Amino acid sequence: MGLHLIIAANSTNFLTNTWNVFTRYHVMFLNAIKSTLLVAFVGTIVGLLIGLIIGGVRAVTSNQEHNQKTSAKIINKIIYAITSIYVEVFRGTPMMVQAMFLYYTFFAPVFKWSPLASAMVIISINTGAYMAEIMRSGIQSVDKGQVEGARSIGMNNFQTMRYIVLPQAIKNSFPSIGNEFVVNIKDSCVLNCITFSELFFAAKSVQGSIFSYAEPFLIVGILYLILTFITSRILGLIEKRMNHRKSSYPSSVTTPNSSVMKG
Amino acid sequence: MANIIKIHHLHKSFGQLEVLKNIDFHVEQGEVITIIGSSGSGKSTLLRCINLLEMPDGGEILYHDQDILKNGININEHRTHVGMVFQSFNLFNNKNVLENCMIGQMKVLKRSKQEAEEKAMYYLEKVGMKEFAHAGSMQLSGGQKQRVAIARALCMDPEVLLFDEPTSALDPEMVGGILDVMKQLASEGLTMIVVTHEMAFAKEVSSRVIFMDQGVIAEEGTPQELFEKPKQARTKEFLHRYRSTSV
Protein backbone atom coordinates (compact mmCIF):
# COMPACT_ATOMS: atom_id res chain seq x y z
CA MET A 1 0.00 0.00 0.00
CA GLY A 2 2.70 2.40 1.06
CA LEU A 3 4.58 1.84 -2.19
CA HIS A 4 1.49 2.66 -4.23
CA LEU A 5 1.09 5.91 -2.41
CA ILE A 6 4.66 6.87 -3.04
CA ILE A 7 4.32 6.11 -6.76
CA ALA A 8 1.07 8.05 -6.96
CA ALA A 9 2.57 10.97 -5.14
CA ASN A 10 5.68 10.82 -7.32
CA SER A 11 3.75 10.72 -10.54
CA THR A 12 1.57 13.70 -9.67
CA ASN A 13 4.74 15.40 -8.73
CA PHE A 14 6.33 14.41 -11.98
CA LEU A 15 3.42 15.61 -14.09
CA THR A 16 3.39 18.93 -12.28
CA ASN A 17 7.11 19.22 -12.84
CA THR A 18 6.69 18.43 -16.52
CA TRP A 19 4.01 21.06 -16.87
CA ASN A 20 6.23 23.57 -15.11
CA VAL A 21 9.10 22.76 -17.43
CA PHE A 22 6.83 23.19 -20.43
CA THR A 23 5.51 26.57 -19.31
CA ARG A 24 8.99 27.76 -18.42
CA TYR A 25 10.47 26.79 -21.79
CA HIS A 26 7.35 27.03 -23.96
CA VAL A 27 8.76 29.71 -26.26
CA MET A 28 11.67 27.44 -27.06
CA PHE A 29 9.39 24.45 -27.64
CA LEU A 30 7.01 26.40 -29.86
CA ASN A 31 9.85 27.78 -31.95
CA ALA A 32 11.19 24.26 -32.24
CA ILE A 33 7.78 23.06 -33.47
CA LYS A 34 7.93 25.72 -36.16
CA SER A 35 11.42 24.59 -37.21
CA THR A 36 10.42 20.94 -37.26
CA LEU A 37 7.31 21.62 -39.34
CA LEU A 38 9.23 23.92 -41.65
CA VAL A 39 11.97 21.43 -42.54
CA ALA A 40 9.50 18.55 -42.71
CA PHE A 41 7.25 20.51 -45.06
CA VAL A 42 10.00 21.92 -47.25
CA GLY A 43 11.68 18.52 -47.34
CA THR A 44 8.48 16.81 -48.43
CA ILE A 45 7.59 19.34 -51.14
CA VAL A 46 11.10 19.69 -52.58
CA GLY A 47 11.58 15.94 -52.16
CA LEU A 48 8.37 15.38 -54.12
CA LEU A 49 9.61 17.62 -56.93
CA ILE A 50 12.92 15.76 -57.01
CA GLY A 51 11.00 12.50 -56.89
CA LEU A 52 8.74 13.51 -59.78
CA ILE A 53 11.71 14.30 -61.98
CA ILE A 54 14.00 11.44 -60.96
CA GLY A 55 11.13 8.94 -60.69
CA GLY A 56 9.77 10.04 -64.08
CA VAL A 57 13.19 9.70 -65.66
CA ARG A 58 13.64 6.28 -64.07
CA ALA A 59 10.23 5.07 -65.21
CA VAL A 60 10.96 6.18 -68.78
CA THR A 61 14.49 4.82 -68.92
CA SER A 62 13.77 1.53 -67.16
CA ASN A 63 11.44 0.03 -69.76
CA GLN A 64 13.47 -0.79 -72.81
CA GLU A 65 11.33 -0.36 -75.87
CA HIS A 66 12.04 -2.82 -78.61
CA ASN A 67 11.92 -0.14 -81.28
CA GLN A 68 14.65 1.99 -79.75
CA LYS A 69 17.94 2.69 -81.40
CA THR A 70 21.00 1.14 -79.76
CA SER A 71 22.45 4.54 -78.91
CA ALA A 72 19.21 5.52 -77.15
CA LYS A 73 19.31 2.26 -75.21
CA ILE A 74 22.83 2.93 -73.99
CA ILE A 75 21.98 6.49 -72.94
CA ASN A 76 18.94 5.18 -71.09
CA LYS A 77 21.04 2.62 -69.25
CA ILE A 78 23.55 5.27 -68.17
CA ILE A 79 20.85 7.65 -66.93
CA TYR A 80 19.14 4.83 -65.09
CA ALA A 81 22.41 3.79 -63.46
CA ILE A 82 23.19 7.32 -62.28
CA THR A 83 19.75 7.79 -60.78
CA SER A 84 20.07 4.36 -59.16
CA ILE A 85 23.23 5.47 -57.38
CA TYR A 86 21.42 8.51 -55.98
CA VAL A 87 18.44 6.47 -54.83
CA GLU A 88 20.49 3.64 -53.34
CA VAL A 89 22.98 5.88 -51.53
CA PHE A 90 20.41 8.12 -49.89
CA ARG A 91 18.01 5.33 -49.00
CA GLY A 92 20.76 3.01 -47.92
CA THR A 93 22.53 5.26 -45.42
CA PRO A 94 21.14 6.95 -42.29
CA MET A 95 20.11 10.58 -42.74
CA MET A 96 22.19 11.41 -39.68
CA VAL A 97 25.34 10.20 -41.43
CA GLN A 98 24.41 12.10 -44.59
CA ALA A 99 23.82 15.22 -42.50
CA MET A 100 27.11 15.01 -40.61
CA PHE A 101 29.13 14.34 -43.76
CA LEU A 102 27.52 16.95 -46.01
CA TYR A 103 27.26 19.67 -43.34
CA TYR A 104 30.76 19.52 -41.94
CA THR A 105 32.55 18.84 -45.25
CA PHE A 106 30.65 21.16 -47.61
CA PHE A 107 27.66 23.09 -46.37
CA ALA A 108 29.20 24.82 -43.36
CA PRO A 109 32.88 25.27 -44.33
CA VAL A 110 32.56 25.73 -48.09
CA PHE A 111 29.09 27.16 -48.76
CA LYS A 112 28.74 28.91 -45.36
CA TRP A 113 25.15 27.69 -45.08
CA SER A 114 23.25 28.05 -41.82
CA PRO A 115 22.07 24.93 -39.99
CA LEU A 116 18.49 25.73 -41.11
CA ALA A 117 19.41 26.00 -44.81
CA SER A 118 21.57 22.88 -44.58
CA ALA A 119 18.84 20.97 -42.80
CA MET A 120 16.33 21.83 -45.51
CA VAL A 121 18.71 20.77 -48.26
CA ILE A 122 19.64 17.49 -46.56
CA ILE A 123 16.09 16.44 -45.78
CA SER A 124 15.02 17.37 -49.33
CA ILE A 125 17.73 15.29 -50.97
CA ASN A 126 17.00 12.41 -48.62
CA THR A 127 13.23 12.55 -49.16
CA GLY A 128 13.80 12.91 -52.90
CA ALA A 129 15.40 9.48 -53.01
CA TYR A 130 12.37 7.90 -51.34
CA MET A 131 9.93 9.92 -53.43
CA ALA A 132 11.74 8.84 -56.61
CA GLU A 133 10.93 5.23 -55.84
CA ILE A 134 7.37 6.09 -54.79
CA MET A 135 6.82 7.98 -58.04
CA ARG A 136 8.50 5.33 -60.17
CA SER A 137 6.17 2.65 -58.91
CA GLY A 138 3.26 5.10 -59.03
CA ILE A 139 4.01 5.78 -62.68
CA GLN A 140 4.40 2.11 -63.45
CA SER A 141 1.05 1.40 -61.79
CA VAL A 142 -0.74 3.61 -64.31
CA ASP A 143 -2.42 1.44 -66.94
CA LYS A 144 -0.42 1.19 -70.16
CA GLY A 145 -3.61 1.93 -72.07
CA GLN A 146 -3.51 5.48 -70.70
CA VAL A 147 -0.19 6.03 -72.44
CA GLU A 148 -1.42 4.47 -75.66
CA GLY A 149 -4.54 6.62 -75.58
CA ALA A 150 -2.39 9.72 -75.24
CA ARG A 151 0.11 8.70 -77.92
CA SER A 152 -2.72 7.76 -80.29
CA ILE A 153 -3.92 11.38 -80.40
CA GLY A 154 -0.42 12.64 -81.04
CA MET A 155 0.79 13.61 -77.59
CA ASN A 156 4.55 13.38 -77.21
CA ASN A 157 6.32 11.63 -74.34
CA PHE A 158 6.51 14.76 -72.22
CA GLN A 159 2.86 15.73 -72.73
CA THR A 160 1.77 12.19 -71.95
CA MET A 161 3.72 12.27 -68.69
CA ARG A 162 2.68 15.77 -67.74
CA TYR A 163 -1.04 15.63 -68.46
CA ILE A 164 -1.99 11.97 -68.22
CA VAL A 165 0.47 9.76 -66.34
CA LEU A 166 1.83 11.96 -63.54
CA PRO A 167 -1.56 13.23 -62.30
CA GLN A 168 -2.71 9.64 -61.97
CA ALA A 169 0.59 8.49 -60.47
CA ILE A 170 0.45 11.24 -57.83
CA LYS A 171 -3.12 10.36 -56.99
CA ASN A 172 -2.32 6.65 -56.74
CA SER A 173 0.69 7.22 -54.51
CA PHE A 174 -0.79 10.01 -52.41
CA PRO A 175 -0.90 7.85 -49.25
CA SER A 176 2.83 7.10 -49.58
CA ILE A 177 3.64 10.73 -50.33
CA GLY A 178 1.71 11.85 -47.25
CA ASN A 179 3.43 9.21 -45.19
CA GLU A 180 6.78 10.74 -46.14
CA PHE A 181 5.61 13.99 -44.56
CA VAL A 182 4.75 12.23 -41.30
CA VAL A 183 8.06 10.39 -41.38
CA ASN A 184 9.87 13.68 -41.97
CA ILE A 185 8.23 15.29 -38.94
CA LYS A 186 9.71 12.53 -36.81
CA ASP A 187 13.00 11.89 -38.59
CA SER A 188 13.96 15.54 -38.83
CA CYS A 189 15.04 14.99 -35.20
CA VAL A 190 18.35 13.57 -36.41
CA LEU A 191 19.17 17.00 -37.83
CA ASN A 192 19.92 18.11 -34.27
CA CYS A 193 23.37 16.68 -35.00
CA ILE A 194 24.17 19.66 -37.21
CA THR A 195 22.98 22.03 -34.44
CA PHE A 196 19.70 22.68 -36.15
CA SER A 197 17.31 23.63 -33.35
CA GLU A 198 14.23 21.53 -33.95
CA LEU A 199 12.17 19.73 -31.29
CA PHE A 200 14.74 17.14 -30.29
CA PHE A 201 17.43 19.80 -30.07
CA ALA A 202 15.14 21.88 -27.83
CA ALA A 203 14.58 18.90 -25.52
CA LYS A 204 18.31 18.35 -25.30
CA SER A 205 18.95 21.99 -24.44
CA VAL A 206 16.28 21.98 -21.76
CA GLN A 207 17.69 18.75 -20.38
CA GLY A 208 21.09 20.45 -20.20
CA SER A 209 19.71 23.32 -18.14
CA ILE A 210 17.52 21.36 -15.70
CA PHE A 211 19.71 18.23 -15.44
CA SER A 212 16.75 15.92 -16.00
CA TYR A 213 15.82 13.84 -19.02
CA ALA A 214 12.31 12.72 -18.23
CA GLU A 215 10.35 15.99 -18.42
CA PRO A 216 11.74 17.52 -21.61
CA PHE A 217 11.60 14.24 -23.55
CA LEU A 218 8.08 13.50 -22.39
CA ILE A 219 7.12 16.97 -23.57
CA VAL A 220 8.62 16.60 -27.05
CA GLY A 221 7.22 13.08 -27.28
CA ILE A 222 3.73 14.46 -26.75
CA LEU A 223 4.40 17.34 -29.14
CA TYR A 224 5.61 14.93 -31.86
CA LEU A 225 2.52 12.80 -31.31
CA ILE A 226 0.20 15.80 -31.62
CA LEU A 227 1.95 16.92 -34.82
CA THR A 228 1.89 13.51 -36.49
CA PHE A 229 -1.69 12.83 -35.37
CA ILE A 230 -3.02 16.10 -36.77
CA THR A 231 -0.98 15.73 -39.95
CA SER A 232 -2.26 12.19 -40.56
CA ARG A 233 -5.86 13.32 -40.09
CA ILE A 234 -5.45 16.22 -42.51
CA LEU A 235 -3.80 13.95 -45.09
CA GLY A 236 -6.62 11.47 -44.65
CA LEU A 237 -9.18 14.19 -45.34
CA ILE A 238 -7.34 15.32 -48.46
CA GLU A 239 -7.19 11.74 -49.68
CA LYS A 240 -10.93 11.36 -49.20
CA ARG A 241 -11.54 14.57 -51.10
CA MET A 242 -9.39 13.36 -53.98
CA ASN A 243 -11.33 10.12 -54.27
CA HIS A 244 -14.70 11.82 -54.25
CA ARG A 245 -14.03 14.40 -56.88
CA LYS A 246 -17.04 16.49 -57.77
CA SER A 247 -18.90 15.28 -60.76
CA SER A 248 -22.04 16.40 -62.44
CA TYR A 249 -23.07 13.01 -63.64
CA PRO A 250 -26.65 13.43 -64.76
CA SER A 251 -28.62 10.83 -62.92
CA SER A 252 -31.72 11.39 -65.01
CA VAL A 253 -30.05 10.54 -68.29
CA THR A 254 -30.10 6.91 -69.25
CA THR A 255 -27.79 5.21 -71.71
CA PRO A 256 -28.11 7.03 -74.99
CA ASN A 257 -29.19 4.95 -77.93
CA SER A 258 -28.13 5.27 -81.48
CA SER A 259 -31.23 7.25 -82.42
CA VAL A 260 -29.50 10.30 -80.94
CA MET A 261 -27.09 10.01 -83.80
CA LYS A 262 -28.66 11.93 -86.60
CA GLY A 263 -25.66 14.01 -87.55
CA MET B 1 -9.60 7.58 -106.04
CA ALA B 2 -6.33 8.39 -104.36
CA ASN B 3 -4.50 5.93 -102.19
CA ILE B 4 -4.18 7.29 -98.67
CA ILE B 5 -2.20 4.39 -97.29
CA LYS B 6 0.01 1.95 -99.13
CA ILE B 7 1.82 -0.79 -97.30
CA HIS B 8 4.70 -2.67 -98.93
CA HIS B 9 6.51 -5.75 -97.63
CA LEU B 10 5.75 -4.98 -94.00
CA HIS B 11 7.56 -7.16 -91.44
CA LYS B 12 7.28 -7.20 -87.69
CA SER B 13 8.71 -9.60 -85.13
CA PHE B 14 8.52 -9.75 -81.36
CA GLY B 15 11.79 -11.41 -80.48
CA GLN B 16 11.79 -14.75 -82.28
CA LEU B 17 8.10 -14.56 -83.14
CA GLU B 18 7.45 -13.24 -86.62
CA VAL B 19 4.01 -11.67 -86.35
CA LEU B 20 3.75 -9.89 -89.70
CA LYS B 21 5.27 -11.58 -92.72
CA ASN B 22 5.45 -9.45 -95.80
CA ILE B 23 2.15 -7.59 -95.65
CA ASP B 24 1.03 -5.65 -98.74
CA PHE B 25 -2.14 -3.66 -99.10
CA HIS B 26 -3.50 -0.25 -99.82
CA VAL B 27 -6.38 1.89 -98.65
CA GLU B 28 -8.21 4.40 -100.80
CA GLN B 29 -9.90 7.54 -99.64
CA GLY B 30 -13.32 6.80 -98.17
CA GLU B 31 -12.85 3.06 -98.01
CA VAL B 32 -13.90 0.95 -95.07
CA ILE B 33 -11.53 -1.99 -94.74
CA THR B 34 -12.34 -4.71 -92.27
CA ILE B 35 -9.69 -7.10 -91.09
CA ILE B 36 -10.79 -10.49 -89.85
CA GLY B 37 -8.84 -13.53 -88.74
CA SER B 38 -8.28 -15.79 -85.81
CA SER B 39 -6.65 -14.78 -82.57
CA GLY B 40 -2.92 -14.20 -82.82
CA SER B 41 -2.91 -13.80 -86.58
CA GLY B 42 -1.42 -10.31 -86.30
CA LYS B 43 -4.45 -8.08 -86.87
CA SER B 44 -3.80 -5.77 -83.93
CA THR B 45 -0.12 -5.60 -84.68
CA LEU B 46 -0.82 -4.56 -88.26
CA LEU B 47 -3.23 -1.86 -87.12
CA ARG B 48 -0.81 -0.60 -84.48
CA CYS B 49 1.98 -0.42 -87.05
CA ILE B 50 -0.14 1.90 -89.18
CA ASN B 51 -0.12 4.60 -86.52
CA LEU B 52 3.29 3.56 -85.23
CA LEU B 53 2.27 2.33 -81.79
CA GLU B 54 4.45 -0.56 -82.97
CA MET B 55 7.58 0.03 -85.01
CA PRO B 56 7.79 -2.33 -87.99
CA ASP B 57 11.10 -4.08 -88.61
CA GLY B 58 10.97 -3.77 -92.36
CA GLY B 59 8.95 -2.56 -95.32
CA GLU B 60 7.23 0.70 -96.12
CA ILE B 61 4.12 2.45 -94.91
CA LEU B 62 3.25 5.23 -97.31
CA TYR B 63 0.85 7.87 -96.13
CA HIS B 64 -0.01 10.11 -99.07
CA ASP B 65 3.04 8.61 -100.80
CA GLN B 66 5.36 9.57 -97.97
CA ASP B 67 7.11 6.78 -96.07
CA ILE B 68 6.35 7.34 -92.39
CA LEU B 69 9.09 4.92 -91.36
CA LYS B 70 11.77 7.24 -92.73
CA ASN B 71 13.81 9.30 -90.30
CA GLY B 72 12.61 12.85 -89.84
CA ILE B 73 8.92 12.03 -90.03
CA ASN B 74 6.96 13.58 -87.17
CA ILE B 75 5.28 10.56 -85.63
CA ASN B 76 3.04 12.62 -83.37
CA GLU B 77 1.74 14.62 -86.28
CA HIS B 78 1.12 11.42 -88.20
CA ARG B 79 -0.99 10.13 -85.34
CA THR B 80 -3.25 13.17 -85.51
CA HIS B 81 -4.03 12.22 -89.10
CA VAL B 82 -4.44 8.51 -88.42
CA GLY B 83 -6.39 8.07 -85.19
CA MET B 84 -7.07 4.95 -83.20
CA VAL B 85 -9.95 3.49 -81.24
CA PHE B 86 -9.04 0.70 -78.83
CA GLN B 87 -10.84 -2.35 -77.58
CA SER B 88 -10.17 -1.18 -74.01
CA PHE B 89 -11.27 2.46 -74.74
CA ASN B 90 -8.23 3.97 -72.98
CA LEU B 91 -10.07 7.11 -71.90
CA PHE B 92 -7.99 9.29 -69.60
CA ASN B 93 -9.05 8.36 -66.08
CA ASN B 94 -7.99 11.70 -64.65
CA LYS B 95 -10.16 13.69 -67.04
CA ASN B 96 -13.88 14.04 -67.52
CA VAL B 97 -15.59 13.33 -70.82
CA LEU B 98 -15.23 16.83 -72.20
CA GLU B 99 -11.59 17.14 -71.10
CA ASN B 100 -10.84 13.80 -72.77
CA CYS B 101 -12.00 15.32 -76.03
CA MET B 102 -10.25 18.68 -75.54
CA ILE B 103 -6.78 17.88 -74.25
CA GLY B 104 -5.37 16.62 -77.54
CA GLN B 105 -6.85 19.51 -79.47
CA MET B 106 -5.31 22.03 -77.09
CA LYS B 107 -1.94 20.46 -76.42
CA VAL B 108 -1.21 18.82 -79.76
CA LEU B 109 -3.14 20.90 -82.29
CA LYS B 110 -2.75 24.09 -80.19
CA ARG B 111 -6.38 25.01 -80.60
CA SER B 112 -7.88 27.58 -78.27
CA LYS B 113 -9.92 26.35 -75.33
CA GLN B 114 -13.09 27.73 -76.84
CA GLU B 115 -12.50 26.15 -80.23
CA ALA B 116 -11.60 22.83 -78.62
CA GLU B 117 -14.72 22.89 -76.49
CA GLU B 118 -16.97 23.66 -79.43
CA LYS B 119 -15.51 20.85 -81.47
CA ALA B 120 -15.65 18.45 -78.52
CA MET B 121 -19.32 19.22 -77.90
CA TYR B 122 -20.08 18.80 -81.59
CA TYR B 123 -18.62 15.31 -81.71
CA LEU B 124 -19.98 14.34 -78.30
CA GLU B 125 -23.43 15.20 -79.60
CA LYS B 126 -22.74 13.19 -82.70
CA VAL B 127 -21.97 10.06 -80.70
CA GLY B 128 -24.86 10.70 -78.31
CA MET B 129 -22.78 11.66 -75.28
CA LYS B 130 -23.39 15.39 -75.04
CA GLU B 131 -25.38 15.06 -71.82
CA PHE B 132 -22.37 13.32 -70.24
CA ALA B 133 -19.83 16.02 -71.10
CA HIS B 134 -19.08 16.72 -67.45
CA ALA B 135 -19.25 13.16 -66.17
CA GLY B 136 -16.06 11.50 -65.01
CA SER B 137 -14.77 9.00 -67.51
CA MET B 138 -14.63 6.27 -64.86
CA GLN B 139 -18.37 6.48 -64.24
CA LEU B 140 -19.42 5.49 -67.74
CA SER B 141 -20.53 2.11 -69.02
CA GLY B 142 -18.37 0.39 -71.62
CA GLY B 143 -20.58 1.45 -74.48
CA GLN B 144 -20.53 5.05 -73.30
CA LYS B 145 -16.77 4.97 -72.92
CA GLN B 146 -16.34 3.75 -76.46
CA ARG B 147 -18.59 6.52 -77.78
CA VAL B 148 -16.42 9.06 -75.99
CA ALA B 149 -13.27 7.39 -77.28
CA ILE B 150 -14.60 7.72 -80.83
CA ALA B 151 -15.47 11.37 -80.22
CA ARG B 152 -11.99 11.97 -78.78
CA ALA B 153 -10.41 10.51 -81.90
CA LEU B 154 -12.71 12.50 -84.22
CA CYS B 155 -11.85 15.76 -82.45
CA MET B 156 -8.35 15.56 -83.93
CA ASP B 157 -9.92 15.70 -87.43
CA PRO B 158 -8.24 12.51 -88.57
CA GLU B 159 -8.23 11.44 -92.17
CA VAL B 160 -8.17 7.78 -91.26
CA LEU B 161 -9.53 6.09 -88.16
CA LEU B 162 -8.29 2.69 -87.01
CA PHE B 163 -10.57 0.53 -84.87
CA ASP B 164 -9.15 -2.47 -83.00
CA GLU B 165 -12.08 -4.68 -82.03
CA PRO B 166 -14.07 -1.70 -80.76
CA THR B 167 -17.00 -3.82 -79.58
CA SER B 168 -15.20 -6.86 -78.17
CA ALA B 169 -15.11 -5.59 -74.60
CA LEU B 170 -18.76 -4.53 -74.57
CA ASP B 171 -21.88 -6.13 -73.20
CA PRO B 172 -23.87 -7.54 -76.12
CA GLU B 173 -26.61 -4.94 -75.80
CA MET B 174 -24.05 -2.14 -76.24
CA VAL B 175 -22.54 -3.48 -79.44
CA GLY B 176 -25.28 -2.35 -81.82
CA GLY B 177 -25.04 1.28 -80.75
CA ILE B 178 -21.30 1.48 -81.37
CA LEU B 179 -21.65 -0.23 -84.75
CA ASP B 180 -24.35 2.31 -85.66
CA VAL B 181 -21.98 5.14 -84.84
CA MET B 182 -19.34 3.52 -87.03
CA LYS B 183 -21.79 3.00 -89.89
CA GLN B 184 -22.72 6.65 -89.69
CA LEU B 185 -19.05 7.66 -89.90
CA ALA B 186 -18.56 5.32 -92.86
CA SER B 187 -21.52 6.81 -94.66
CA GLU B 188 -20.05 10.26 -94.17
CA GLY B 189 -16.96 9.18 -96.06
CA LEU B 190 -14.45 8.70 -93.26
CA THR B 191 -11.70 6.27 -94.21
CA MET B 192 -11.68 3.44 -91.69
CA ILE B 193 -9.72 0.27 -91.03
CA VAL B 194 -11.60 -1.96 -88.63
CA VAL B 195 -10.42 -5.15 -86.96
CA THR B 196 -13.60 -6.93 -85.94
CA HIS B 197 -15.31 -10.18 -85.23
CA GLU B 198 -18.69 -8.69 -86.17
CA MET B 199 -19.18 -10.46 -89.48
CA ALA B 200 -22.58 -8.91 -90.16
CA PHE B 201 -21.05 -5.47 -89.77
CA ALA B 202 -18.13 -6.43 -92.00
CA LYS B 203 -20.52 -7.66 -94.68
CA GLU B 204 -22.73 -4.61 -94.55
CA VAL B 205 -20.23 -1.78 -94.29
CA SER B 206 -16.89 -2.84 -95.77
CA SER B 207 -15.65 -1.88 -99.16
CA ARG B 208 -13.10 -4.64 -98.79
CA VAL B 209 -12.44 -7.42 -96.32
CA ILE B 210 -8.97 -8.69 -95.47
CA PHE B 211 -8.57 -12.13 -93.97
CA MET B 212 -5.35 -12.56 -92.02
CA ASP B 213 -3.86 -15.87 -91.02
CA GLN B 214 -0.54 -16.44 -89.27
CA GLY B 215 0.95 -13.10 -90.15
CA VAL B 216 -0.01 -12.94 -93.79
CA ILE B 217 -2.96 -11.62 -95.73
CA ALA B 218 -4.45 -14.91 -96.81
CA GLU B 219 -7.27 -13.47 -98.81
CA GLU B 220 -8.68 -10.10 -99.71
CA GLY B 221 -11.81 -9.07 -101.55
CA THR B 222 -15.23 -7.46 -101.49
CA PRO B 223 -17.53 -8.73 -98.77
CA GLN B 224 -19.45 -10.72 -101.37
CA GLU B 225 -16.30 -12.37 -102.70
CA LEU B 226 -14.89 -13.17 -99.31
CA PHE B 227 -17.98 -14.23 -97.43
CA GLU B 228 -19.98 -15.86 -100.28
CA LYS B 229 -17.26 -17.49 -102.34
CA PRO B 230 -13.98 -17.60 -100.45
CA LYS B 231 -11.17 -18.98 -102.60
CA GLN B 232 -8.73 -20.17 -99.97
CA ALA B 233 -9.27 -23.27 -97.92
CA ARG B 234 -8.20 -21.54 -94.73
CA THR B 235 -10.68 -18.70 -95.31
CA LYS B 236 -13.45 -21.24 -95.71
CA GLU B 237 -12.32 -23.04 -92.61
CA PHE B 238 -12.18 -19.82 -90.57
CA LEU B 239 -15.64 -18.70 -91.70
CA HIS B 240 -17.03 -22.14 -91.08
CA ARG B 241 -15.49 -22.33 -87.63
CA TYR B 242 -16.72 -18.82 -86.93
CA ARG B 243 -20.31 -19.56 -87.95
CA SER B 244 -20.44 -22.70 -85.87
CA THR B 245 -19.19 -21.00 -82.71
CA SER B 246 -21.10 -17.73 -82.93
CA VAL B 247 -24.81 -17.42 -82.45
Ligand SMILES: Nc1ncnc2c1ncn2[C@@H]1O[C@H](COP(=O)(O)OP(=O)(O)OP(=O)(O)O)[C@@H](O)[C@H]1O
Ligand atom coordinates in the same frame (compact mmCIF):
# COMPACT_ATOMS: atom_id res chain seq x y z
N1 LIG C 1 4.13 -6.49 -77.43
C1 LIG C 1 4.23 -7.79 -77.76
N2 LIG C 1 5.28 -8.52 -77.34
C2 LIG C 1 5.40 -9.83 -77.67
N3 LIG C 1 4.51 -10.49 -78.41
C3 LIG C 1 3.43 -9.82 -78.86
C4 LIG C 1 3.23 -8.44 -78.55
N4 LIG C 1 2.08 -8.06 -79.14
C5 LIG C 1 1.58 -9.13 -79.76
N5 LIG C 1 2.39 -10.20 -79.60
C6 LIG C 1 2.17 -11.54 -80.18
O1 LIG C 1 2.01 -11.38 -81.56
C7 LIG C 1 1.04 -12.26 -82.07
C8 LIG C 1 0.00 -11.47 -82.83
O2 LIG C 1 -0.66 -10.63 -81.93
P1 LIG C 1 -1.85 -9.68 -82.35
O3 LIG C 1 -2.28 -8.99 -81.12
O4 LIG C 1 -1.44 -8.85 -83.50
O5 LIG C 1 -2.96 -10.72 -82.81
P2 LIG C 1 -4.48 -10.46 -83.14
O6 LIG C 1 -4.72 -10.98 -84.51
O7 LIG C 1 -4.83 -9.05 -82.91
O8 LIG C 1 -5.21 -11.39 -82.11
P3 LIG C 1 -6.55 -11.14 -81.25
O9 LIG C 1 -7.71 -11.49 -82.15
O10 LIG C 1 -6.43 -12.11 -80.13
O11 LIG C 1 -6.56 -9.73 -80.82
C9 LIG C 1 0.49 -13.00 -80.87
O12 LIG C 1 1.10 -14.27 -80.83
C10 LIG C 1 0.90 -12.18 -79.70
O13 LIG C 1 1.12 -12.99 -78.58
Ligand SMILES: [Mg+2]
Ligand atom coordinates in the same frame (compact mmCIF):
# COMPACT_ATOMS: atom_id res chain seq x y z
MG1 LIG D 1 -5.98 -8.04 -81.43
